[in-house]
Amino acid sequence: MCCGHLCLYYGTRSSSLLMFYIGYCLAGIGFGGVWPLMVTLSADLWGLEHLGANYMVFDGTSALIGSLLCGKILPQAVYVAHETKGDTNCSGSECFGAAHLMMASLNVVGVLAAMVLWWRRRKGSDEMYVL
Secondary structure, eight states, rough: OOHHHHHHHHHHTTTTTHHHHHHHHHHHHHHOOOEEEEEHHHHHHHHTHHHHHHHOOOOOOOHIIIIIIIIHHHHHHHHHHHSSSTHHHHHHHHTTHHHHHHHHHHHHHHHHHHHHHHHHHHOOOHHHHHO
């Protein structure tokens, strides 16, 4: 997903349609691959006894925060910040370029968090819950 957003950012800078297509494909694969992983992560982290409830909290919270902040507030704030006075249209790379860079940065933070989770989980399941 990070590579997809970087391709989308560079696509806006260079007006390259090929970079847009590559970015769309990479971001789509990254987005689609998250949902099956969330089920297995829920089962691995919290067990199978209450998998449905744990998964729904895990999925619902991330979907709410992600769609609200990353899908609505962030792009709209960048768009409004770069529109010209008296005109509600924004065109050019500055309209959504900063949003793509922010999303790429959030993906890097997500990768780092996943690596920390993996590191703590590989030591043993008992040690994971000790802060």
